[in-house]
Amino acid sequence: MSRPQVMGIVNVTPDSFSDGGRLATVGATVAHALRLVDQGADILDIGGESTRPGAEPVNAAEEIARTVPVIEQLRAHWAGPISIDTMKPDVARAAMAVGATIWNDVSALGGPDSAAVAADLGCDLVLMHMRGEPRTMQADPRYDDVAAEVTHWLLARADAAMAAGVARERIRLDPGIGFGKTAAHNLALTAGLDRLVATGFPVLYGASRKRMIQVIDASATVTGDRLGGSLALALEAARRGAAVIRVHDVRETVQALMVQAAVMAGLPDRAD
Numbered sequence: 001m002s003r004p005q006v007m008g009i010v011n012v013t014p015d016s017f018s019d020g021g022r023l024a025t026v027g028a029t030v031a032h033a034l035r036l037v038d039q040g041a042d043i044l045d046i047g048g049e050s051t052r053p054g055a056e057p058v059n060a061a062e063e064i065a066r067t068v069p070v071i072e073q074l075r076a077h078w079a080g081p082i083s084i085d086t087m088k089p090d091v092a093r094a095a096m097a098v099g100a101t102i103w104n105d106v107s108a109l110g111g112p113d114s115a116a117v118a119a120d121l122g123c124d125l126v127l128m129h130m131r132g133e134p135r136t137m138q139a140d141p142r143y144d145d146v147a148a149e150v151t152h153w154l155l156a157r158a159d160a161a162m163a164a165g166v167a168r169e170r171i172r173l174d175p176g177i178g179f180g181k182t183a184a185h186n187l188a189l190t191a192g193l194d195r196l197v198a199t200g201f202p203v204l205y206g207a208s209r210k211r212m213i214q215v216i217d218a219s220a221t222v223t224g225d226r227l228g229g230s231l232a233l234a235l236e237a238a239r240r241g242a243a244v245i246r247v248h249d250v251r252e253t254v255q256a257l258m259v260q261a262a263v264m265a266g267l268p269d270r271a272d
Contacts, residue, residue: 007041007043008250012029012067033078040250047067085104086105102126103124105118108157109127127157129180147188174205183215210230245257
């Protein structure tokens with residue numbers, strides 16, 4: 001009964017769209033991260049800069065100050081994979097130096113030195129599609145065929161990473177749900193996720209608590225009201241072949257994926 005890996009979101013930011021400012025100290029953040037592990041998280045994703053629509057950038061020094069102490073303390077308590085969610089190679093280097101093993105880059109190595117740094121670090125790598133940058137990405141995004149265009153763009157970024165020396169088996173692709181896309185684009189990407197899966201690269205999918213759910217259910221005005229939609233999207237992504245699901249609500253997602261896997265595999269007859 002296999003299921004996708006679950007990546008638990010740990011935001012060390014004052015302005016993230018769902019949980020900004022909730023984890024105010026290193027100790028509180030580490031405790032939260034370890035709770036996610038207890039709930040079944042396979043990977044922890046540590047982020048020190050919000051990438052919500054309209055977010056202002058954070059300098060590398062501040063991002064390092066927010067994330068590195070968390071990763072360092074977390075590594076002392078847990079041996080599993082830790083991801084640094086950053087667009088900055090200096091932050092990735094600092095994170096890897098204290099125990100991170102995955103670079104989750106929403107800019108898909110868009111910085112001038114990022115590809116060379118990724119190759120030098122030899123870490124696992126997530127390349128995500130984003131049109132524009134967080135401050136402007138939701139300004140009238142348009143596509144002719146969003147699934148085809150996102151897949152083509154991500155393959156080009158993977159080729160660029162490999163040309164710089166990143167091993168193919170280190171690369172995962174993320175379609176970037178909510179990053180420079182309307183709700184209709186996000187739904188089309190989800191429905192067409194098997195096209196990205198067919199490239200042979202493991203696919204990471206993240207739609208947890210995103211505003212596309214409110215577009216479908218207008219009553220879900222706060223992020224805490226979007227659990228049902230988040231689970232539905234996670235299950236659909238799993239059904240279409242996603243290898244990793246990135247979420248806030250780890251316990252509920254792990255349970256949903258386990259039940260889905262059991263249904264697909266079939267359980268032996270026994271008393272309930």
